[in-house]
Amino acid sequence: MDLIDQAAASDLRPLLRGPSRRILPVLVLPLVLVGSCAAGAWVWANLEDLVETPESRDVASTMSLSLEDRASLFEIKWAQQKTDDEIAELNRRIDAQRDALKEILDQITILTSRIDSLQSSTPVPSASEPPLSPPRAVSTRKRFGRSKPRGPVSVGGAPVIAEPKTAEP
Incomplete structure (x- = not known):
């Protein structure tokens, strides 16, 4: 019985595998050739546009x-x-x-x-010491020694000469 099973199994394998292996190269090879020819023709036709700077x-x-x-x-x-x-x-x-x-x-x-x-490194005066009095502000006029004009002054800053007073009638 083993011989019959082996013979039956061996007869089916070539029938099942044979046609599928032969069909694949026959279908794929022409598709690849046709595709590459079409791509080559397109490149040849558009070569001028591709190369042009x-x-x-x-x-x-x-x-x-x-x-x-x-x-x-x-x-x-x-x-x-x-x-x-x-x-x-x-x-x-x-x-x-x-x-x-x-x-x-x-x-x-x-x-x-x-x-x-x-x-931060300056010591903070303690509470027992009296705080130093702040220095008095020195006015800029005293520093430069300018004196304040006396008497009537015009709008422009020049001194005005006072007119002598006349007696009223």
Whole structure:
């Protein structure tokens, strides 16, 4: 019985496996060939557009323009380049000013920390000692030795000469 089962099993395997292995390469190979041929034809037809650079497009488009239009286009491109250069210079200046401001901020931070450390290290007067009287404010007029004008003064600040008083009738 084993021989019959083996013979039956061996007869079915080639029938089941044989056609599926043969059909796969026959169907896939032509599809790959047709697809690659179509892609090659598309690339060949559009090769000019793929290889063309933006500069060559600009040259081709400017050739069709009149002489005045080309001159105007040249002036516009020159102005754009000049503006780009000016913007680059302004950006460099802005960066330099940012660096300077950062240095100033660092210096302010250092000075602030020094002030804080000096204030914290200053001894606080005790309650038993009398507080020092604050110094009196010195007026700016006394410091510079200016004197206050006496008598009537005009609106402009010049002294007014008083008129002699007349007797009333």
